[in-house]
Amino acid sequence: MKDGFITVGAGNFAIRAGDPAYNGGAALAALRRGAEQGVKVMVLPRLCLTGATLGDLYRQEALLAAAWDALLRLAANAKSLDLLAVVGLPVRQGGRLYDCAAAIGGGEVLWLCPRREAQAPFSPGPETGVFSRGGSSIPLGWGYHLACLELSGLELGIGLEEDVFETQAPVLLNPAAAFFSVEDRTMADLNGFSHRCGAALLRAGAGEGESTTNGVMDGRCAVLEAGESLNRTGVFETGLAVAQLDLERVSSSSRGEAIPFSLGIAETQFTRTVNPSPFLLPxxxxxxxxxxxxxxxxxxxxxxxxxxxxxxxxxxxxxxxxxxxxxxxxxxxxxxxxxxxxxxxxxxxxxxxxxxxxxxxxxxxxxxxxxxxxxxxxxxxxxxxxxxxxxxxxxxxxxxxxxxxxxxxxxxxxxxxxxxxxxxxxxxxxxxxxxxxxxxxxxxxxxxxxxxxxxxxxxxxxxxxxxxxxxxxxxxxxxxxxxxxxxxxxxxxxxxxxxxxxxxxxxxxxxxxxxxxxxxxxxxxxxxxxxxxxxxxxxxxxxxxxxxxxxxxxxxxxxxxxxxxxxxxxxxxxxxxxxxxxxxxxxxxxxxxxxxxxxxxxxxx
Structure with missing residues (x-):
């Protein structure tokens, strides 16, 4: 985390559809693999604690309660890893069901970011709000961003699926769960968006273990920086894309209220590939x-x-x-x-x-x-x-x-x-x-x-x-x-x-x-x-x-x-x-x- 460099990761893991306890343990194992490589910010797929293909099962209170418990255990167990992680789960608030990405760090749930234009059975998420449970109040809404107290310039926005194209921050986290299609242009569109807005973008796609009733999840994960692909996994691949971001190379500003978070400052091995001839044509x-x-x-x-x-x-x-x-x-x-x-x-x-x-x-x-x-x-x-x-x-x-x-x-x-x-x-x-x-x-x-x-x-x-x-x-x-x-x-x-x-x-x-x-x-x-x-x-x-x-x-x-x-x-x-x-x-x-x-x-x- 010296000179504006930070190691980040986007990954997925093999899930069990409808088994939050198992998926929470698998998510923790994925976060540990990232931490072993020096990762300080990591994004996992949309709805990865339950699976993204459960349909009307998301309305079941038993599933929702199990998913929340799995999130709290994951946050507590990941505290020692000293990283900021984003995982997906369904959340019910005031009679509405939201497709959320939860930001966890320091043993706590810091933010619940809902999908803006969700599909049934989910409701469109609010811009700002509060989720209250067990005496805790957690920001709920897509109109926030995360700001690191120790590293100036490390500000994170979350946009689920296509919401990322309406999200503004130097580093964009994009939990996803999309079926593979030969006509799909998602990665090209994300790369172009990263270039246009001068932002880094971490995309984590759901993959192994998701139901194949209607298709096969693409499983693609990538780390992009101002339009440059720093690392990515292959289609249908289970794993982790790790890269070092240079925060001085991202120029996008943040939008919305800041949610502060802390990371331990530690010298990490400099592994980033550096082009000796940056003016040359590709x-x-x-x-x-x-x-x-x-x-x-x-x-x-x-x-x-x-x-x-x-x-x-x-x-x-x-x-x-x-x-x-x-x-x-x-x-x-x-x-x-x-x-x-x-x-x-x-x-x-x-x-x-x-x-x-x-x-x-x-x-x-x-x-x-x-x-x-x-x-x-x-x-x-x-x-x-x-x-x-x-x-x-x-x-x-x-x-x-x-x-x-x-x-x-x-x-x-x-x-x-x-x-x-x-x-x-x-x-x-x-x-x-x-x-x-x-x-x-x-x-x-x-x-x-x-x-x-x-x-x-x-x-x-x-x-x-x-x-x-x-x-x-x-x-x-x-x-x-x-x-x-x-x-x-x-x-x-x-x-x-x-x-x-x-x-x-x-x-x-x-x-x-x-x-x-x-x-x-x-x-x-x-x-x-x-x-x-x-x-x-x-x-x-x-x-x-x-x-x-x-x-x-x-x-x-x-x-x-x-x-x-x-x-x-x-x-x-x-x-x-x-x-x-x-x-x-x-x-x-x-x-x-x-x-x-x-x-x-x-x-x-």
Whole structure:
């Protein structure tokens, strides 16, 4: 239960229809199995203490009394397990019969949540009310939620069957008992609902032991988190789906009066699977999504060119991944506009640090895509500028490097003016986060098509797009560009080789993209990001290495905000980003001391 993580479970067990005493014992055994795996919140199926297929037997007082007794024994016996559990049973109150889910914890029954739109013989449940028995008053109604006193953010709503779609809380508990059907879309609907409302959802379906007079219960149990399936059991399977929720990833708020409950705070083994590349497209839809993103970028560029009365797209081509994707976007934009690909003006500008590999790849790429390529060497112009400002032209300092980047941008801007065109920016989200761009150099353009895409995603997209028949003439060049080390090529190398490797200076982009994702999307701090990174990159990066690059990430992220405050327009195609126009608002002179102090503390541990 540290850093917002909590282990939860959804399960079922083999019941005896109409035997609450037996079912209560079986439920306790299921809860114990969950507790042995560290489960702190567990949901069991609807009407699991009696069975969900008893029909008019639910009207029998003997069954109702036995079910209540079984619930009280279960609550008392489960007290030592230190978990919050939800079990189903029928409850009669004031002449009405309700299909209820009972929340138990600390040896007590905390809440009876009835089904809203119940079927006979049950009545629709009230929004709020009180159930009184044996001197105890228990909240009865669907208009409540549970709130953990010890763990901020752990708020639970209960919705039986389809009621869950009208329930609002960060964590939704869904006791169910549904017959199997080949046309059933319940799990897909639950997954979509979890994604839309940003909630975790635990579904427990009844299964083994239920009457098969009219069908077979599906028995499916699942743990979902904001649309992602963390664990699930198979159809007709008896068992338990256990997973660790990250409460920072659920954004739904709670509705209704809060019922407090307590859980013992204990450190549990961190077993959650953590994706080391959270920006990457899912494999089952990667090709489709890569094309969709490319089309979104192209549509944004095409519309901007129309509204700016631009006749050509002007792009600086370096032989790197960012300018390669920007070129593909420009070619697609020409298709959308009904223009020839020759209306894309690609410009290669070799200077002091240009390598043979990137130079050759830039030319091959442009030939394969059928765009106009111009070569404008910058050596003499940059050397003259350095002389003009009193630089010796030898000292490889910031002025030496940035003079080249700004000369490139000046050439592109002036060419755009000459050609009636628009300069297409190539910089990506990863570079913007780190400030790895020359202010008013490659930092500036007339429309930045890659500004919302991180480096890791751009690499993936290029490899996917290289498989498309439309890009076959350029596919070999694209693949070699992805394999080429990332470099700004502002410092000369030996014998035409790359002399400046970006990731040796600022660190691996896969780490920085990981830090950026969790920082922007969930607001996670250094301690939690470290915990996630150690899990995600186990066996690849040691703790000291992760923290070294994390420290640099926070230093550069805060220091570079002034560059991000004046970014050119560009299409937002991802859920997180750094555009100052609605995606990320931050003062340029904020201090990073809180975050850096936390990193330093982690280094000392």
């Amino acid at each position: 494999q089952d839809r990667a090709k489709e999504l890569a094309q969709t993103i490319l089309s979104a970028q192209a549509k944004g560029l095409a519309h901007r060119m129309e509204r700016a009365f631009s006749r050509r797209a002007v792009i600086g081509i370096s032989g790197g991944v960012d300018s390669t994707l920007a070129l593909l976007v420009a070619v697609r934009a020409m298709e959308l506009l009904g223009w020839d690909s020759q209306e894309v003006l690609a410009v290669t500008m070799p200077c002091f640090g240009t390598s043979n590999r990137t130079y050759q790849n830039a030319q091959a790429l442009c030939r394969g895509l059928g765009v106009e390529l111009r070569e404008i060497p910058l050596g003499e112009a940059v050397a003259g500028h350095l002389r003009d400002i009193g630089h010796d032209g030898v000292t490889q300092d910031a002025a030496y490097e940035n003079a080249q980047a700004r000369e490139r941008t000046q050439v592109l801007m002036d060419l755009a003016n000459m050609e009636g065109g628009l300069v297409v920016g190539t910089g990506d989200l990863s570079e913007l986060a780190l400030g790895w761009a020359t202010y008013n150099g490659d930092h500036m353009s007339m429309y930045g098509v890659n500004a919302n895409l991180p480096k890791t995603l751009i690499r993936q997209m290029l490899l996917l797009l290289a498989q498309e028949p439309a890009y076959a003439p350029a596919a070999e060049a694209i693949r070699d560009i992805v394999d080429t080390p990332v470099s700004p090529e502002l410092l000369p190398g030996a014998d035409g080789e790359i002399g400046q490797i970006t990731e040796e200076v600022v660190g691996p982009y896969e780490l920085h993209d990981f830090f950026l994702y969790h920082c922007l999307k969930y607001g996670s701090g250094p301690r939690k990001i470290l915990r996630l990174a150690e899990r995600a990159f186990h066996g690849r990066y040691e703790k000291d290495t992760i923290l070294r690059w994390m420290e640099l990430f926070y230093k550069r992220f805060f220091a570079a905000q002034f560059k991000r405050s004046c970014l050119p327009d560009g299409p937002g195609v991802y859920g997180v980003g750094l555009s100052p126009r609605g995606q990320w608002v931050m003062p340029s002179d904020a201090y990073a001391s809180i975050w850096l102090n936390q990193v330093e503390e982690l280094m000392q541990e």
